[in-house]
Amino acid sequence: MSTAHTEAAASHDSGHAHDAHGHDAHGHHGPTFLAHHFDTPVQQFDTAKLGMWLFLAQELLFFAGLFVAYGIYRSWYPEDFSWASHQLDRFMGGANTIVLLFSSLTAALAVRSAQLGKKEQTGILLLVTIVCAFGFLIIKYFEYSHKFHAGLLPGNLFNPDVHHLAASTAGLPVPAHGGSFFGIYFMMTGVHGLHVIIGIGVIFWIWLRNQRGDFTAEYWTPVDLVALYWHLVDLIWIYLFPLLYLID
Amino acid sequence: MSDNHDHGHSHDDGAVHPHIASIKLYVGIFLALIFFTVVTVALSLIHLGPLNLAIAILIATVKAALVVTFFMHLKDDNRFNALVFIGSLLFGGVFLAYTLNDTDRRSEVDHVQGAYVYEATGERAPGGRPEVERPVQPASGEAHGAAPAGH
Numbered sequence: 001m002s003t004a005h006t007e008a009a010a011s012h013d014s015g016h017a018h019d020a021h022g023h024d025a026h027g028h029h030g031p032t033f034l035a036h037h038f039d040t041p042v043q044q045f046d047t048a049k050l051g052m053w054l055f056l057a058q059e060l061l062f063f064a065g066l067f068v069a070y071g072i073y074r075s076w077y078p079e080d081f082s083w084a085s086h087q088l089d090r091f092m093g094g095a096n097t098i099v100l101l102f103s104s105l106t107a108a109l110a111v112r113s114a115q116l117g118k119k120e121q122t123g124i125l126l127l128v129t130i131v132c133a134f135g136f137l138i139i140k141y142f143e144y145s146h147k148f149h150a151g152l153l154p155g156n157l158f159n160p161d162v163h164h165l166a167a168s169t170a171g172l173p174v175p176a177h178g179g180s181f182f183g184i185y186f187m188m189t190g191v192h193g194l195h196v197i198i199g200i201g202v203i204f205w206i207w208l209r210n211q212r213g214d215f216t217a218e219y220w221t222p223v224d225l226v227a228l229y230w231h232l233v234d235l236i237w238i239y240l241f242p243l244l245y246l247i248d
Numbered sequence: 249m250s251d252n253h254d255h256g257h258s259h260d261d262g263a264v265h266p267h268i269a270s271i272k273l274y275v276g277i278f279l280a281l282i283f284f285t286v287v288t289v290a291l292s293l294i295h296l297g298p299l300n301l302a303i304a305i306l307i308a309t310v311k312a313a314l315v316v317t318f319f320m321h322l323k324d325d326n327r328f329n330a331l332v333f334i335g336s337l338l339f340g341g342v343f344l345a346y347t348l349n350d351t352d353r354r355s356e357v358d359h360v361q362g363a364y365v366y367e368a369t370g371e372r373a374p375g376g377r378p379e380v381e382r383p384v385q386p387a388s389g390e391a392h393g394a395a396p397a398g399h
Contacts (some may be wrong), residue, residue: 002255040262046326053329057336064340071344072351097285105278115266173350231320238311242304
């Protein structure tokens with residue numbers, strides 16, 4: 001580690017961008033993917049990872065506000081939440097859980113094949129992940145349109161049409177605070193869905209870079225980081241599914 | 249920072265030496281996640297009272313732990329990254345606990361303002377616990393007016 005550094009420093013940083021694998025003997029700084037303010041690839045890798053984890057921590061704290069809102073209102077209106085939860089489609093919610101879990105698997109496998117330098121396989125796995133993300137959004141679209149149709153909307157817009165409500169709540173009075181549940185439901189799933197849409201964008205960007213040949217068995221950090229982001233989206237949904245869809 | 253990256257055998261060439269897990273492990277974790285999803289749906293259909301929520305959160309946490317440990321590689325990662333992650337969870341917990349401690353107990357501590365009913369409608373205000381609730385005053389202003397404040 002230290003020899004590479006000192007030799008590179010001694011050689012006036014001469015043209016390190018010109019070849020792919022600079023060797024110490026030639027006085028190059030290092031491989032092309034190594035930014036000049038890092039000593040070694042592993043230092044650059046650790047720095048990027050730490051930055052990503054800090055971002056993910058921030059994401060968790062951001063979602064924490066929504067989870068706290070959920071906790072307050074569920075604790076205030078438990079019966080209303082139970083009624084409203086029964087209006088959600090458990091089958092679609094469960095299907096979306098499986099779609100997201102599967103996309104997490106393909107994202108993890110994409111990182112693995114990138115680590116092994118298998119460019120083609122990485123590309124295919126990233127595309128499968130994107131397809132799953134679209135699948136998730138399509139299912140979500142059907143769920144949302146049903147909620148709109150049935151008047152299961154946030155706050156003052158909450159005006160359920162009794163003909164479109166779930167059979168399991170037939171005969172039960174429409175709760176006064178159902179709008180609170182649907183406010184939280186649309187906010188949490190909406191912000192989560194926004195993360196899915198952003199995920200499609202960034203995974204597609206990494207796919208483009210992969211096809212361009214940016215990544216090798218020595219350098220695959222961006223694939224790793226985009227997968228971390230995608231797993232976080234999955235992680236949030238792992239909690240959203242039981243908390244929103246499966247209230248007794 | 250880089251010293252946490254070796255896995256038994258030490259490399260000091262400055263290159264990244266990831267721990268590459270087998271496809272079998274990843275697929276196994278995925279199947280475990282599907283299994284727990286089915287379990288949580290099945291258990292939600294059994295009425296267990298407040299236990300339902302506890303079980304749902306427990307199972308979700310087991311699933312989250314699997315994702316974080318294996319898919320997100322925290323098992324083989326720099327420990328500091330795990331600290332960042334767990335630290336944010338802890339502070340999220342503090343946020344939730346302190347907020348609920350307030351919103352669930354307002355009626356217990358808020359005797360002075362008598363915040364049991366909405367002034368406008370007389371409807372029961374959230375946060376009141378039935379066992380400590382005082383009789384609802386029909387006209388919300390009256391009780392305060394009758395108090396010996398006199399100014």
